[in-house]
Each structure stands twice: as structure tokens, then as C-alpha cells.
Amino acid sequence: MGKIKLKPKARKGVIGIKALIKHPMETGLRKKKGKIVPANYIVNILVSHNGNMVVDADIGSSVSKDPYFKFNVAGAKGDTIELKYKDNKGKTGSATAKSK
């Protein structure tokens, strides 16, 4: 668990950041063979651009499995984008990529 694909791409002064996080995103409401599948979802993601925070998102359990996000940030080619996430079990993950 915890694989992140992070693809920032600069175009006309704006970096489009595409992020795909591998995560089960269980709501805790779904049942499997009569037993409730324990909740396991991302609660918070942080995106920074050259060390400055640009997006601080609170994520609920109703975001899809293997969540996909796209953000736009003003910037240029070569800028560093970092993404961090935290789930409700306290697990964290991060990825860093240079903008293309």
C-alpha cells in the first residue's frame, strides 16, 4: 500500500499536477460476509510547490478507491512538487517529482 503516482506538467506558466494514490478507501460501512470491513481511508493530503504549501485537503470516506486528484499551480518547468498523505490509521506516504 502507499504507491503514489505524481505527474506534474508545466504549460503556459501553470503546472498541472496529476496524482494517483493507491489506497483501498474503505468507508467502514461496507460489509463482507456479514462482517464490517474496517474503515481505512485517507484523511488528509498536502501538496507543496518548491517547499511552499499550496493545497491542504481534508478527504472524506466518500472519495473513490485509489483516489485521483488534479490541481493547478502557477509555476514553471523544473519546479519541485511534493505530495504527502495521511490515512485514518495514521499511515503516511509521500512522493516528490520535478515538473516536466
Added chain:
Amino acid sequence: MKRRLFLKSAMASSAVATVAAAGLLTPSMVFANSAGFKAKSDAAGASSASAGKGSFKFKAPKIAENGAVVPMTVDASKMNDVTNISFYVVNNSTPLAASFNLSGAAVGYVSTRIKMGKTSPVEALVTAGGVMTKVSQEVKVTIGGCGG
């Protein structure tokens, strides 16, 4: 430090479990979300009622064939000073799907995919310069491919 946090959260969750056993909380409250997020969700619901109509673009499918993956996009890049973009699914058990706080160089644009239990209006809330505005759209969820 980490161990302390872990212990704390373990204690907190066991406390919740005992309360649930006592029948004070409904299951959805226990399992759906943390208290903080629930409060936020309620707040978003309350403020969405009074929000005016926004002048941003909200893209969501009219008919979603698969409720587990509903793509939606908010494009408020023409608005200045966008601080928050939220997605609110009225008929979900946890209505607030996600709330994105934008700052610094971020442009008012967010695209993501959310889960929907059933057909429901979806509201996109954008806070720009301290004023919240919304655009709402009905998304039909058809399971089995037969629209209804």
C-alpha cells in the same frame, strides 16, 4: 512521540467502542468519519444552504454508470483569491466528500473522483475572498446500466 500518539488514539478508539456498545451512537457515526470531519461536514451543509450561485464551472456527469467512481471537476481559475473548494453529495451518508484548502500559488482548479451511493444532487462549493458560492448538479447513479 509516535508511540504516545498511538496510545492516545488507541485509547480514544476503545472509548468510542464502549460508547457504541452502550448504544449511544449510531453505527454511521462511529464508523463513517472522525468527529472533526463530521462537524465540518455539517458546517458545510449548513453554509451551503445559504450560499449564492457561483460563477465557476462545475463539471460532473449527468448519469454515472458506476457510483463508485464519479469524476468531477471544479474550474474556478477565473475567480481570484480562491481559498477552498469542496464537494458535497447531499444523499451520501457522509455528505462532504472532500474539502481542498488552496493557498499560495494554487489556482482554483480541482478534479477528483468520488463515490456515490445513489442518485443525488452534488454541490460544488467554492470560497473566494471569504464568500462561499455553489453550483449544484443532479447526478443519476444507474447500477446495472438501466437508467431510471
